[in-house]
Amino acid sequence: MEVIRSQKRTPSNDTVSNPKIPLYLTAPQMEVRLEEFELFAVDRLRVLKGVSDGLARGRNPKEMDDLVDTLWKEHMRDPDASVMFNKDIISHFVLRLVYCRSDELKKWFLSMETALFRHRFRLQNFEAQRAIVGEFGLPYKAVTGAELEGLKERLGQVVRSLGQISPTVEAVYYKVPFEEVPDLVASRRVLIQKGYAFVAGSQLVSLVVTQFRSHISKALILTNRKWTTTIQEREKDRLTPIVEALSTSYLGPDYSQSTEYAEISLKDIDQVAKSSFPLCMRHLFEKVREDHHLKHGGRMQLGLFLKGVGLKLDDALAFWRAEFTKKVGSERFDKEYAYSIRHNYGKEGKRTDYTPYACQKIILSAPGAGDHHGCPYRHFSEDNLRAALGRMGLSSRGMEGVMDQVRNKHYQLACTMTFEAVYGTSCDAGINHPNQYFEESQKILKSKTPPAPV
Amino acid sequence: MVREEAERRGDDTMIDAPQITNPKPEDFFNVHYLRIYYGNLFPYTDIHKWLSYGHDGKHPGCDEYYFGRREFSFTLENDVYLRYKSFKSVSSLEHAIKSCFPYKIDIGAVYSVDPDKRHAYSQTGTNVFTPVERELVFDIDITDYDDVRYCCSGADVCSKCWPLMTVAIKVIHTSLKEDFGFKHILWVFSGRRGVHCWVCDPKARRMTNEQRSAVAEYFRVYKGNENNARKVALMGYSLHPFLARSYVDFLKGFFEGELQANQSIFSTKDKYDKILEMISDEDIQSELREKWEKSANRSSLSEEAISLVRWDQLKNTLQSKKHKAPTLRMCVEEIVFTFAYPRIDLEVSKQMNHLLKAPFCVHPKTGRVCVPIDPNNCDEFDPLAVPTLSQLIEEINSGGSKMDVDDDDDDDDTDTSILGKSIKFFRSSFLEPLLKSCKEEIESLYKTKIGKSKDSFSW
Numbered sequence: 001m002e003v004i005r006s007q008k009r010t011p012s013n014d015t016v017s018n019p020k021i022p023l024y025l026t027a028p029q030m031e032v033r034l035e036e037f038e039l040f041a042v043d044r045l046r047v048l049k050g051v052s053d054g055l056a057r058g059r060n061p062k063e064m065d066d067l068v069d070t071l072w073k074e075h076m077r078d079p080d081a082s083v084m085f086n087k088d089i090i091s092h093f094v095l096r097l098v099y100c101r102s103d104e105l106k107k108w109f110l111s112m113e114t115a116l117f118r119h120r121f122r123l124q125n126f127e128a129q130r131a132i133v134g135e136f137g138l139p140y141k142a143v144t145g146a147e148l149e150g151l152k153e154r155l156g157q158v159v160r161s162l163g164q165i166s167p168t169v170e171a172v173y174y175k176v177p178f179e180e181v182p183d184l185v186a187s188r189r190v191l192i193q194k195g196y197a198f199v200a201g202s203q204l205v206s207l208v209v210t211q212f213r214s215h216i217s218k219a220l221i222l223t224n225r226k227w228t229t230t231i232q233e234r235e236k237d238r239l240t241p242i243v244e245a246l247s248t249s250y251l252g253p254d255y256s257q258s259t260e261y262a263e264i265s266l267k268d269i270d271q272v273a274k275s276s277f278p279l280c281m282r283h284l285f286e287k288v289r290e291d292h293h294l295k296h297g298g299r300m301q302l303g304l305f306l307k308g309v310g311l312k313l314d315d316a317l318a319f320w321r322a323e324f325t326k327k328v329g330s331e332r333f334d335k336e337y338a339y340s341i342r343h344n345y346g347k348e349g350k351r352t353d354y355t356p357y358a359c360q361k362i363i364l365s366a367p368g369a370g371d372h373h374g375c376p377y378r379h380f381s382e383d384n385l386r387a388a389l390g391r392m393g394l395s396s397r398g399m400e401g402v403m404d405q406v407r408n409k410h411y412q413l414a415c416t417m418t419f420e421a422v423y424g425t426s427c428d429a430g431i432n433h434p435n436q437y438f439e440e441s442q443k444i445l446k447s448k449t450p451p452a453p454v
Numbered sequence: 455m456v457r458e459e460a461e462r463r464g465d466d467t468m469i470d471a472p473q474i475t476n477p478k479p480e481d482f483f484n485v486h487y488l489r490i491y492y493g494n495l496f497p498y499t500d501i502h503k504w505l506s507y508g509h510d511g512k513h514p515g516c517d518e519y520y521f522g523r524r525e526f527s528f529t530l531e532n533d534v535y536l537r538y539k540s541f542k543s544v545s546s547l548e549h550a551i552k553s554c555f556p557y558k559i560d561i562g563a564v565y566s567v568d569p570d571k572r573h574a575y576s577q578t579g580t581n582v583f584t585p586v587e588r589e590l591v592f593d594i595d596i597t598d599y600d601d602v603r604y605c606c607s608g609a610d611v612c613s614k615c616w617p618l619m620t621v622a623i624k625v626i627h628t629s630l631k632e633d634f635g636f637k638h639i640l641w642v643f644s645g646r647r648g649v650h651c652w653v654c655d656p657k658a659r660r661m662t663n664e665q666r667s668a669v670a671e672y673f674r675v676y677k678g679n680e681n682n683a684r685k686v687a688l689m690g691y692s693l694h695p696f697l698a699r700s701y702v703d704f705l706k707g708f709f710e711g712e713l714q715a716n717q718s719i720f721s722t723k724d725k726y727d728k729i730l731e732m733i734s735d736e737d738i739q740s741e742l743r744e745k746w747e748k749s750a751n752r753s754s755l756s757e758e759a760i761s762l763v764r765w766d767q768l769k770n771t772l773q774s775k776k777h778k779a780p781t782l783r784m785c786v787e788e789i790v791f792t793f794a795y796p797r798i799d800l801e802v803s804k805q806m807n808h809l810l811k812a813p814f815c816v817h818p819k820t821g822r823v824c825v826p827i828d829p830n831n832c833d834e835f836d837p838l839a840v841p842t843l844s845q846l847i848e849e850i851n852s853g854g855s856k857m858d859v860d861d862d863d864d865d866d867d868t869d870t871s872i873l874g875k876s877i878k879f880f881r882s883s884f885l886e887p888l889l890k891s892c893k894e895e896i897e898s899l900y901k902t903k904i905g906k907s908k909d910s911f912s913w
Contacts, residue, residue, distance in 0.1 A: 182668035186668040381682040
């Protein structure tokens with residue numbers, strides 16, 4: 001792109017066959033006006049933020065397809081198809097500059113662009129999809145003849161295991177090394193034999209998305225290098241300020257620094273847990289008090305949450321020590337647990353100040369035997385969840401609304417409804433972080449006089 | 455045989471090995487024994503050969519720095535933990551171990567640069583300190599099965615519950631070979647109550663964290679803790695071929711045979727209530743409960759026979775009623791999977807930088823050596839018969855075996871010591887085939903590289 005003169009680019013292959021979704025393989029050679037540079041990027045950022053929000057609210061794949069369709073039409077559409085296409089490409093490359101500059105930014109951008117690509121791909125018809133697969137130059141052969149015959153029975157078993165009552169096997173299957181379709185392997189949605197996965201035509205999305213993600217990931221590293229070595233300095237009076245501003249307008253609060261609402265002390269902690277903790281943290285907290293122990297997953301989830309609510313390191317050490325020493329003794333506590341508490345506060349090892357987990361991360365965790373972390377709306381059985389909600393003070397009517405959300409797998413909406421029922425107010429923003437739940441709760445309680453613990 | 459020889463010889467250079475009548479922890483494991491073990495018995499050369507994967511410097515295609523980029527960690531007496539240790543050669547590894555006699559040795563990943571020197575490299579740019587290769591590993595621990603074994607709990611293990619590990623090995627090993635096509639798989643006893651698996655194919659070592667996670671999730675069936683009752687949920691109209699094969703070839707037979715015999719899972723109300731709770735239909739639960747309560751005192755059958763009868767009744771009831779709800783469709787299989795299917799520790803497998811205990815280490819709580827297990831004969835493996843430090847030392851005392859474990863001589867068939875058998879197995883069934891394949895790979899990669907550079911000069 002001509003805005004950045006120092007980069008040599010070859011003409012883009014993207015416009016040649018004009019597929020509906022560009023693959024962003026190389027930056028195009030074209031002139032871009034400075035205003036467009038920023039405006040296009042901001043519009044794309046609105047789309048990416050919408051995607052992020054949808055994922056955080058636990059939208060299912062069909063809902064995400066619709067959301068992406070809406071967002072794209074709202075922010076990226078242009079009556080002139082070639083202008084729209086160029087905007088797509090330019091905005092992507094500008095945002096690469098913005099988001100290549102740190103690991104956290106890279107991770108966010110990669111996740112959102114991949115999700116965007118995935119859902120845009122799903123919205124295409126089969127022919128368009130096949131064309132895109134071809135664009136990636138994937139050398140996968142279709143399985144035919146005797147080999148396919150030999151696999152038919154087991155392929156049918158796979159189809160039935162996924163909920164289809166009749167074992168109709170698709171016409172086309174691709175033989176792909178299993179490493180290239182990790183999500184299909186993980187969910188046992190494909191037959192695997194001698195290192196190869198047999199991917200149905202309709203499952204192409206997975207293949208393609210993996211390729212896309214891998215390509216963008218590598219590109220971000222290269223872009224970062226170019227940025228730090230040449231571009232940042234050269235453009236310090238022109239593009240650099242724009243690029244830097246674009247990223248900070250973005251991330252939602254990460255709760256790693258506690259705010260004025262949230263300095264809690266050890267003596268208040270039991271009361272505050274009852275009045276302001278979301279269900280996940282309340283459960284963990286009660287278990288610590290009851291068992292005088294928590295396994296690693298629980299210690300991380302609760303420990304970082306407490307840090308986010310403003311529990312100071314010394315108070316945190318005192319809290320965990322008071323409970324754990326009842327079970328394991330003071331010496332073992334110092335040896336085995338104190339280190340990792342200090343580690344969480346950034347006082348040991350590489351001294352990263354770890355951020356408390358957001359709902360999306362907690363929902364995706366996998367509590368096993370003896371664990372109490374995770375999201376109760378997802379991980380508890382219906383009976384246990386009802387009992388826990390009862391203890392939080394929900395009426396049976398309030399509970400039905402929550403259980404309904406749970407059945408539809410809208411765990412964060414379930415938590416939001418719980419919040420609304422407990423505090424008697426509506427929460428339009430929706431809960432997507434346990435520390436957000438805590439802060440909103442504290443705001444409400446402090447504005448009422450006198451504060452009423454549940 | 456060994457003892458008779460000892461009595462005849464009357465060796466007077468006895469190494470201190472106390473009679474174990476009322477064993478105390480120090481009798482199993484102490485620094486003194488460790489010195490002898492690491493001084494004379496630990497197979498340094500074999501471990502070095504394994505982890506060098508053919509890069510022994512004898513071929514121009516070898517990477518002579520490969521071994522030096524592997525992370526080891528030592529845990530010393532007093533819980534001192536030393537990470538990021540690396541060694542240029544087998545002699546520096548040996549020297550380091552013999553200078554501090556670690557209680558535990560862990561093996562980590564192969565990094566982009568010597569772990570020892572990682573601080574010399576910045577975290578950005580091209581020379582980042584990051585893992586580049588690491589075996590695909592699995593850790594199965596019997597404490598994760600505490601909710602389905604009645605003979606022991608916690609750190610104990612016995613001949614009645616160990617078969618859970620055996621069936622886990624069979625299921626996972628078969629899948630690694632048949633489904634994923636892996637060839638170089640090492641199974642190791644963890645020393646007390648579990649097993650570790652090391653998949654060493656080049657493809658496996660180069661897997662990304664995401665791919666490792668995918669394989670771990672592929673193996674995952676049991677999802678639960680005390681907060682949910684139905685911990686295995688098999689949806690759909692049939693089992694995935696991998697689960698179906700595991701069920702038919704291993705799990706069903708094990709459940710209806712050995713498991714019932716050892717654990718009698720239906721014999722008391724507490725036990726069978728737990729199983730009834732897995733059935734998501736209250737009416738069926740009550741029907742069976744009533745039936746069994748009535749028959750509780752009347753039966754003259756053994757515990758095992760009662761269990762089998764009740765299992766048959768449960769199966770028949772579910773078979774006739776399975777159309778009532780989708781969650782009943784595979785309830786029988788769910789119960790079998792809950793009890794018998796492998797429960798791996800996902801976190802161990804998912805990340806390249808996760809450290810895992812080295813084979814041939816000694817477990818501090820039991821004094822047993824972490825010996826390899828033959829997956830094709832794992833029914834024969836007995837965790838309570840694994841050599842302990844004190845046994846090995848007695849063996850040295852009696853001088854009844856050849857102790858040259860580090861001997862490079864591959865034709866050495868005279869080593870009949872207890873540890874020697876394990877080492878021989880390690881060499882012949884794992885190390886030799888692995889090294890052969892590694893060398894072939896190094897050669898062919900080298901030929902390709904030479905071929906390419908030749909081409910670049912051709913006009």
